[in-house]
Amino acid sequence: MDMSAYPLELPEGDRPMVRFMNVTKSYGTLTVLDDLDLDVAEGEMVTVIGPSGSGKTTVLRMLMTLETINGGVIYVDGKPLTHMERDGRLVPANERYLREMRASIGMCFQHFNLFPHMTALQNCMEGPVQVLRLPKAEARDRAEELLSMVGMIEKKDQHPSRLSGGQQQRVAIARALAMRPKVMLFDEVTSALDPEVIGEVTTVIRKLVAEHNLTMLMVTHQMGFARDISDRVCFFYSGKIEEQGPPDQLFGNPQRERTRQFLSAVKDAG
Amino acid sequence: MRFDWNWEFTAEILPRLLAATLNTLIAAGVGYAIAVVLGLVLALAQRTPWTPLTKVVRELVEFIRSTPLVLQIFFVFYVGPQFGIRLSPWTAGMIAIGLHYSAYLSEVYRAGIEAVPRGQWESCRALNLSTRDTYLRIIIPQALPPSVAGMGNYLIGIFKDTPMLSVIGVAELMHTANAIGSEHYRFLEPYTLVGVIFLAISLPAAGFVRVFEGWVRRKLGL
Structure with a gap:
């Protein structure tokens, strides 16, 4: 793989807290994420929604280094996460480097x-x-x-x-x-909860958004919650971002047919 | 055929057998201590990312479990000297029985470790714990309670297998009973006493293991 297209470090002025650059993840012949590009700015709350199997949880798991990637580079705070520099080139990160980088990321399951x-x-x-x-x-x-x-x-x-x-x-x-951590990841943190206690968890996350300048990435099925607190919502469909935008736009006026289908299916269910 | 139990003879040989019981307990204790530690090493070695090592250890464990203990005891004691390794019956016996049971215990540990949910490993990773802390502080404490029952069974198992050490002349209970029998041409009393002594130790030990298992669970808040 030609790594020369990927900078050793993101330049000043173009350093989002998280950057996925051409990230590909596959299991055998099954491609879970296909050439993903995604930036999350410092202090931004980005929510990932989409049908199951669309790769949304994989996005968080790759960022937590629970999954390796097959192509591309993930940057955190300007520095490569999945790779490290050796002799002026990017090579896959070793465990020691990962431990250092992992310190800036936290995750809830x-x-x-x-x-x-x-x-x-x-x-x-x-x-x-x-x-x-x-x-x-x-x-x-x-x-x-x-x-x-x-x-x-x-x-x-x-x-x-x-x-x-x-x-x-x-x-x-x-x-x-x-x-x-600088980046917090919430992976379907309310999915295993009884309906009457979901509120106590979402209240805590709302408080975090309101009072802290944390960068957050969240995967959720709580559309109302996502709409309330996100700065941006990404709709994933079969390993790609089908549509993304501010929550009011994505939920209120989705541009893509698949987004509309998904949102109406979720609405019917809930 | 007649049943002539001699109480006088019984009383006469009992002290000698009880003294030998101490040797049996020492043999079981030392052998078990070796097995507990070595078993953990064998279990953890199979979890390293270095495949040549995991394969060799896997085969070693299978090999030990598939061959008789008595053969392994003979092998260490009689074949060792051909390679310049001369060991006393005690040392050879402890190595053989410790190694034998370490293979079984490694399987107990392995099952215990595999029973820890994947989410626990992921939490350790997300918290950036070192591999050492992950094992010592998170995984092994959780793998322990389900392992205690199996570990207890093998403690009683190793105790009951110590008579095999008599074949290389370790002066444990069985060896002493054999000696008494050949000296007096009476086998009924010594062998019966050996059985009674083993029973008197095994049964309470099994109960103790069950109590201990519950205690470990409570202690770890599980």
Whole structure:
């Protein structure tokens, strides 16, 4: 693959927080993402919607380095994420480089994935203590502050098995934020929740959008929520961005036939 | 055929057998300690990204599990010297039985590790934990409770297999019972006592393993 088309670093003045450049992802013969170009500006909240199998979750998983890519380069904060420089050329990143770059990205999962053998507080202290090497007292202060922010401070000494789905997800958000990422990824964080607790999680995310200058990428099926809080919405269809734009435009006046079909199907269902 | 149980003889040989029981417990304990640690090494080695190593270890585990323990004991003790490795019966026995059970324990660990949901690994990655912390702090603590039952079974298994060490002259319970039998031409009492002693240790141990399993789960908040 010719890597010379990809800069070693994005130039000043053209440095979005996240840039997908010609990114391709396939499993065997199945192409999940096809030549994807996507920029996310600093502080921007971008929501990804689309039918299942359209590759939207893969976008987040590649950015979290949970998936490798088959072509193209992903940049975070101007620096390549999937690749690293060696002798003036970009080569696939090694684990050490990935660890360094991963520090600026945090992720929340559909099934929360809290550590079941640790309390809510311990979950939120694990990364800061083990990875960031924060003193315990400082990590505890930070964790408690974030657990207060998500309304979980009273439950800080509970293990995940004692918490509801909504409560676990709020702890998971606090845990990710404790690492002070620049980019936060939300992968269908309300999909596994009972309807009556979805609100407690979306309220936390709304608060993040309102009060913090975090760059966020979210995959969701909550169209109303996406419309409310996103700066931009991308509609994915079979591995490509079929249409994107401000939420009012995309939801209110979709330009493409596939977008209209998808939105009306979602409306009928919900 | 007649049944003539001799209580006097029983009382006479009991202290000797109980002394040998201590050797049996030491053999089982040391062998198990080797197996617990080496088993973890074998399990983790199969998870490294370096395929030649994982393949060799996989084959080694299969080989050990597919051949009899008594053969492995003979092999270490009698074939070793041909390669200049001269070991005392105790050392050879501990190596053979420890290695044998490490292969079984590695499978227990492997199953335990594989039972940890994929999402836990992804969380570790998203939090940027090192591979070491991922295993030591997140994966192994969760792999442990489901492994405890299997580990307990093999603890009792290794204990019951220690008589095989008598074939190379380790002075454990079986070896002592054989010696007593040949000295006095009476086998009923020594062998019966061996059975009773094994039973008296195995049964409570099995109960203890069950209690311990519950304790580990509670301790880890699972």
